[in-house]
């Protein structure tokens with residue numbers, strides 16, 4: 115949520131920063147800006163809109179050191195003035211996070227005679243720097259941070275200083291070294307330019323110049339932090355010939371399942387983990403958005419494998435009404451990015467209450483991995499599209515593997531077998547196109563199912579609304595007659611998932627109830643019999659490969675992801691960057 119970059123080297127900083135910002139754009143894309151420093155002067159260009167809009171201004175930004183920002187607005191609309199960097203006196207600042215006490219600081223600084231230009235919370239940082247500066251840049255930044263409440267990653271320039279300072283508190287900062295020195299909110303921005311990277315610890319401050327980097331801990335004691343080799347595979351590899359990252363990433367679902375299975379047994383000690391889960395008095399899962407939807411599937415999978423209560427909690431709620439845990443409990447934090455503020459906070463609360471903390475995450479260096487007792491890696495690779503697709507599939511694979519430790523009938527081999535089916539679905543698209551067309555012609559789209567299909571229906575609905583902006587809801591088919599049926603008419607489509615033989619008949623009843631109200635119906639099923647029964651009576655029917663009910667979410671979720679993708683394209687949306695959203699929600 116907001117991306118920051120810094121560069122200090124021998125090349126033109128503006129071009130380096132611009133490249134970095136393009137890679138970080140999925141963290142926020144409503145405005146962008148760059149400041150450079152040259153011969154004691156700061157030069158700034160900032161614009162409302164996408165990073166690309168900065169391109170014409172790059173020529174006006176001389177110098178070989180600078181900072182940049184791509185924004186997801188929290189305080190103040192997206193426009194040129196509210197875009198970062200914010201400049202005042204000798205300083206320019208970019209910020210990722212939220213300054214919770216900004217109003218009080220702003221009032222204090224205004225009383226001191228400071229004039230504010232923007233409506234942002236972030237602008238107080240540059241004014242505080244100016245206020246505290248007495249010739250020592252790093253000391254001014256330290257004093258500034260001591261006044262802040264909230265979360266931040268900050269990069270700052272000081273006119274006359276040939277470098278930049280960067281510091282963090284609950285928002286990520288990665289340093290990179292290559293031909294030049296870099297800082298960025300995540301590793302993707304460094305790929306191809308840095309050969310090694312280092313993740314700053316909370317409270318660290320780095321002073322980065324073309325000649326070297328010095329790192330200080332929260333007590334301003336110089337510290338050494340290990341730089342690791344930056345591997346090519348950390349990069350996103352572009353769209354790989356697909357028109358969008360979303361399609362490319364759906365097509366990587368099968369690969370993610372295979373890679374996650376391959377890595378699992380080398381990443382965890384299976385015996386120890388089984389014992390931990392099998393002796394737990396309860397297992398609680400926390401996550402947001404798609405990660406929470408994956409946790410819903412985990413409730414069924416782990417609930418069937420372990421003899422203790424298993425529950426899933428929306429992290430933003432769990433923070434305020436935390437599930438009760440003990441020293442015998444296991445908390446599983448589910449997060450693609452590993453940086454989601456609410457998930458981190460809910461996980462910390464559970465851990466502080468004594469629970470063993472497992473992190474199911476796609477980002478091995480993320481904040482969640484630093485507080486977890488054990489990490490179960492999702493091996494999806496870089497997920498660039500704001501809508502989570504392959505990471506959800508990878509999270510499901512992790513839950514199957516965790517369940518399989520204590521349930522001999524759940525085997526790794528069966529996941530690998532389903533991966534082949536997932537691959538076929540992801541590479542097709544005709545049925546998805548037909549159903550997507552129905553969706554874009556509809557006033558609203560409901561996703562229904564029973565049993566494990568409900569969890570996929572909820573996720574399918576999130577995916578559709580997120581990328582196509584069509585109103586949508588996902589819910590248990592049995593609930594239809596308890597309210598939602600009032601909304602059904604010829605302008606509404608219901609996508610009905612039927613992937614469990616035992617529940618099929620009841621789902622067909624729901625289809626009948628919708629058809630009787632002239633609602634449109636699209637059936638997505640793994641059951642041939644159900645398909646034959648309904649295909650000529652409904653508006654669209656998609657027969658997926660036949661797979662056991664407990665594995666069906668891999669294929670049905672892939673199908674719904676494709677439907678959402680096609681609907682976004684048909685509706686003329688950018689599925690990779692839905693309006694108002696951003697990847698990696700690091701604010702609360």
Ligand code: M6R
Nearest residue numbers: 403404405449450451454501502
């Ligand atoms: O990085 P996380 O998995 O913690 O992110 C959680 C949600 O913000 C995320 O899943 C969001 O709902 C996606 N945009 C859904 O596609």
